[in-house]
Amino acid sequence: MKKKVLADLLVTFMKIGLFTFGGGYAMISMIEDTCVDRKGWITHDDMMNVTVLAESTPGPIAINCATFVGYQQAGLAGALAATLGIVLPSFALIYLISRFLDNFLEITVIANAFKGIKVAVGILILEAAVSMIRKMQKKALPRMIMAGSFFLMLLISVFSWNVSSVSLMLTAGAISLGAMIGGKRKQKGGEEK
């Protein structure tokens, strides 16, 4: 039984590793689709937690996510299987390129295919964001934080400002913590009257 789970983890994450172009956020949309919607391995809330964790810890987001899902499903062995799975396809590909295909990007067919893939990656990331917005708490503060960080991040990417997204997240976390502490004070003040 356990062997079956491990094999499933390995194969599923190999598939994710093979088809995820364009870095961490595209990976999140792929993992959300596979592990939350299709396999039901983790909940959407878990997915958000691991995203926060992945962003606030060093290293590639994809590795963090794979380790988390794998551990959740089958402990240490599961974490190893999922992480190995996500690394293996690109390892094999890059190894081959580094040995035999020095002018990889000058091959016209590959360059053309990648121009198409770039469009699809944009769409996938957008889809993931929309589905996350739908599942968001319908309250004023999270909505304002979401809108604010959207506009700031858009400005950062359009003008290539040297601001890390981590500083946006730290600010948002501080605002939320402040609102909670401030809200509690207010409540206490109200009770005393």
Add this chain to the structure above:
Amino acid sequence: MIYLDLFLGFLRVGCFAFGGAYGAIPLIREVVHSNGWLTDEALTYMIAVSESTPGPIMVNLATYVGSRQAGFPGAVLATTAVVLPSFAVILLVMVILRALLQNRYVQAVLRGVKPCIIGIILATGVHMLVSSCVSLTEIPAVNGRSAVIAAALAGSILTVRIGFGKKFAPVPLIILSAVLGMVVYGI
């Protein structure tokens, strides 16, 4: 010794690369330069290759540099080193710090960070999609071929959703987009 240098160099990248691959590029450049592994030109080219191949950019870079410097064992060592820290950190959090996630102050912080990440992801998607079809610096500003691909993909997604009531799965979408790219840019 090259094996040890590769391992330690990429362990450093894995340990201190916060905020995704692009945030990590300055650190990667420093490690790669100080060891004389890649020239700046080769690094820029390799970043482009890592973006055009599947998988995490940092891992791809590690595999490439490792393989170039010390063959297959080098590739394995560098890749393992770059993956190890994030693997270990998540395990540590899962095993020891699980309770920390339930703390109400931590929860309050998380409630703020989550919508922020959603905003960042939305902005990344919008920027990626728009910048692949429209350019702010080049002439002509509109990239007609990518716009055609975007329209075709959006059309397919809508057809599947309305016609069959299903979500277009990511893997077939990637494959379709690659084929569209070869056809539309090949003509």
